[in-house]
Amino acid sequence: MSSEEQSKIKQLARQIKNNPGDSFSKFALALEFRKGGEFKKARILFEDILSSDPEYVGVYYHLGKLYEALDHLSEAAELYQKGIQVAVRQKEQRTEKELREALMQVETEMEERSS
Template identity: 50%
Template sequence: MDRINKLKEYLKSTPNDNFLQHALALEYVKIGDDWEARKLFENILNNDPKYVGSYYHLAKLLERNFETKLAIEWYEKGMAATKEAGDQHSYNELQGAYEDLVY
């Protein structure tokens, strides 16, 4: 919880910092609080669809919680965003996870 509290403290001064929100979401995933993590990942991606690092983690979280249709949608959005950004590495990760789920 100490890391969570530190990240929350940092976010007080920069509440729209995607990196800090993403880091906080990952901490919530670590402790099994998928609801809080999901809210943060969705907030990041709804406000900044170019923040490609959160697509994979949000889709995996949804997949883990048996929200397959929604996970597929986020994988697809992520693949489109990474393709647009020219981020082949992230695209390949998303595509691999997507194919594992769909096929």
């Protein structure tokens, strides 16, 4: 991990420490962890956002993709379905479309594995 990435992680961690309810900073930090291959840390942060701020629509796609990477396909599919409901409520059409596409891909993969 570069010193620039470490600095960014430290800055985001400070922001979260000063404001534990800051979903945006948690989300940004989770993305940094995922990018650095620290999936467990990313998952903890994404799941924390999901439980404390379930209307934070961006978390559904990224946590779902992380579940897919960890081979938790049914959990990913369930998450995409919940995210679609949130996106529809918030009239976030682009996010809804991305979630529907991700759901279709994961369902196809699940079907292929079961046959």
